[in-house]
Amino acid sequence: MSNSMLGIGISGLSTAQANLLTTSHNISNADTPGFSRQQVVQNTNSPQLTANGFIGRGVQASTVQRIYSESLVNQSLQVQTQSSQLDSHYTQIKQIDNLLANPGSGLSPALLNFFNAVQDVATDSAFIPSRQAMLSNAESLISRFNSLDQRFTEIRDHVNEQIASSVTAINSLSKQIASLNQNIHLAQGQAGGQSANDLLDQRDVLTNQLSQLININPVRQSDGTFNIFIGNGQPLVVGTEDLPLKAMPSPEDPTEMTIGLATTGNKFSLLPENQIQGGRLGGLLAFRADTLDSAQNSLGRVAVGLAQTFNAQHRLGQDLNGDIGSDFFTVSAPKITSAMGNNPTSNISATISDIGILTTSDYQFTFDGTDYALTRLSDKTSNRSSIPPSTAAPLVxxxxxxxxxxxxxxxxxxxxxxxNGAKNITLNIKGVSEVAAATPIRTNASLSNTGTGTISAGTVNSLPIDPNLQQPVIIAFHTPFDGQFDVTGTGKHLPASNQIFTEGDDISFNGFTVQINGNPDAGDTFTVDPNSHGYSDNRNALLLGGLQTQNTLAGGTANYQSAYGQIVSQIGNKTRELEVTSKMQVNLLGQMEQSIQSLSGVNLDEEAANLIRYQQAYQASSKIIEISNTLFDTLLRIS
Incomplete structure (x- = not known):
């Protein structure tokens, strides 16, 4: 009997000691990040069968387990990776929002000042200081385009650096998780399958840190290890091995860093960016694809649109030297990048044929051996042809x-x-005399006319300029009057004789269009001559100023200012959306962490109570051993 009591006492003493040690461990790690509260799992020993029934034989501590919910932790990982992505995206886009919307650094004031200067030239085209102010404001506008694009480029370079640093951090964490997998496997094997609680907590901490960088899918294996997958099932950690990522230049655009995944033979295969979701890395890639590329392209479209449309009108005018206007701005051609792996001798040529309908997307030109394809990358819309593109038959x-x-x-x-539109725009004309404020043709009605007919100042038709534009031409009405007129002079495409007169109708020749209103009489003549004294002529300057409000971009729906305003609005709305959703996700993450802590966290009050309880259990078990010893001594004295 005493032996049985001694065994029961010893089992109770041993179990109480295990509980005291575990409680002390919990208290010591109350502030350790990622620590999960532990508890001793107790089981009764197998009872002894006697004539009086089963007599208990004490207790045993079967294992020490973590108070842990895999479901909660996995949910927390998903919330964590989404929160990190939103925060990363918001941090980056906030820079652009502050840049574009700032009244001092944005484009709007520079655009307004430039067109105000154009209007000043239109008010007094012979006033040299007004022309100089127009050129100065043009330089300021160009400088604003250049500085905004430079800031975009700096942000892009910083994103590339952060992508590279994120990949380095991911590889480091993956290596540590693989090492812990090995340690856990060995520890649990040596312990006969007992859980290596502290090592598991350490791995969970690393897994949580990894989820802050990229969305992961951890899969628990039967031996206690984790396999971790990213993207569409690409392995990052398999058991005790890690497969590192690599930040590498994009094969399509070497200026952008993208992600490669290690394969056999120390080689790396490109991971499509749309498969890299979540975490800081996913946020950086989403920011670049959804915001940065579009914003820089949109700003470039405003620059190219301004340059092309302003140049087209300026080239229809005449400067102070009497010469036809030249390009006011210079802007670069489309940027073309040959993909890695292309033959070095392969090349293509591309131009912007209609800035009015050009989108802000990038495009890809491919040849599959049969068809040539030009694809809009934003939505994969393509135009295909089996005929090689040429100047005479372009692919558009x-x-x-x-x-x-x-x-x-x-x-x-x-x-x-x-x-590169905003980056490479420059001022082409060099002096005030080259501002083509005048129109190269002047119209007049003969002083001897007897009718009430008047001729308009006329407009120069669209480019290219007709070589006979400035050749003198006479419009003469028949005598006797029959409602018809002839156009005579120099030119290859003058109207045929006996033109029927309709008041206000266009009369076009030599790249020029006029209208005659009123009622001409027989023999009345009207002349169109070179504008040899056009110093105070402001007709083309008025047309240049009118471009400010014309919807020349985005399919005829936006002018320069509103096109820029659309960029500011889109960035502002997206920034606000990310700010709100990021805060919501942070709150959700806080709730998830609170749920985990309420289950797995250490409650010091509870642990203090447990210390007293297990101390009493320890003392009670000691008392059982003491009584067992007393009974044994009594038996010895009897014998």
Whole structure:
């Protein structure tokens, strides 16, 4: 009997000691990040069968387990990775929002000042200081375009650096998790399958840190290890091995860093960016694809649109030297990048044929051996042709024209029509005399006319300029009057004789259009002559100023200012959306962490009570051993 009591006492003493040690461990790690509260799992020993029934034989501590919910932790990982992505995206886009919306650094004031200066020239085209102010404000506008684009480029470079640093951090964490997998496997094997609680907590901490960088899918294995997958099931950690990522230049655009995943033979295969979701890395890639590229392209489109439309009108005018106007601005051609793996001799040519319908997307030109394809990358819309593009038969999509291609099958080229628009815009004219404020033709009605007919100042038709534009032409009405007129002078395409007069109708010749109103009489004549004294002529300056409010961009729905305003609005709305959703996700993450802590966290009050309880259990078990010893001594004295 005493032996049985001694065994029961010893089992109780041992179990109480295990509980005291575990409680002390919990208290010591109350502030340790990622620590999960532990408790001793107790089981009764197998009872002894006697004539009086089963007599208990004490207790045993079967294991020490973590108070842990895998379901809650997995939910927390998903909330954590989404929160990190939103926060990363918001942090980056806030920079652009502050840049574009700032009244001092934005484009709107510079655009307004430039067109105010154009209007001043239109008010007094012979006033040299007004012309100088127009050029100065043009330089300021160009400087604003350049500085905004430079800031975009700096942000892009910083994103590339953060992508590289994120990949380095992911690889480091993956390596540590793989090492812990090995340690857990060995520890639990040596312990006969007992749980290596503290090592498991350490791995959970690393897994949580990894989820802050990229969305992961951890899969628990039967041996206690974790396999971790990213993207569409690409392995990052398999048992005790890690498969590192690599930040590498994009094959399509070497200026952008993208992600490669290790394969056999120390090689890396490119991971599509749309498969990399969640975490800081996912936020950086989403920001670049959804915001940065679009914003820089949109700004470039405003620059290219301004340059092309302003140049087109300026070239229809005449400067102070009597020369036809030249390009006012210079802007770069579309940026073309040959994909890695292309033959070095392969090349294509591309131009912007219609800035009015050009989008802010990038484009890709490919050849599959049969068809040539020009694809809008924002939605994968394509225009295909089996005929090689040429100047005479270009392949066109959205106002972008591929006018030549020397390309092999399976090769591709990235075309960014407006990416460098704001970066490379410059002022082409060098002096105030080159501002083409006048119109190269002047119209007059003969002083001897007897009718009430008047001729309009006329307008120069669209480019290209007719070589006979400034040749003198006479419009003469028949005598006797029959309602018809003849156009005579120099030109290859003058109207035929006996033109029927309709008041206000266009009369076009030599790249010029006039209208005659009123009622001409027989023999009345009207002349169109070179504008040899056009110093105070402001007709083309008025047309240049009118471009400010004309909807020349985005399919005829936006002018320069509103096109820029759309960028500011889109960025502002997206920034506000990310700010709100990011805060909501942070709150949700806080709730998830609170749920985990309420289950797995250490409650010091509870642990203090447990110390007293297990101390009493320890003392009671000691008392059982003492009584057992007393009974044994009594038996010895009897014998």
């Amino acid at each position: 999509l959205d106002g972008l024209s591929v006018t030549g291609a020397d390309i092999n099958a399976t090769e591709s080229f990235l075309i960014q029509p407006t990416r």
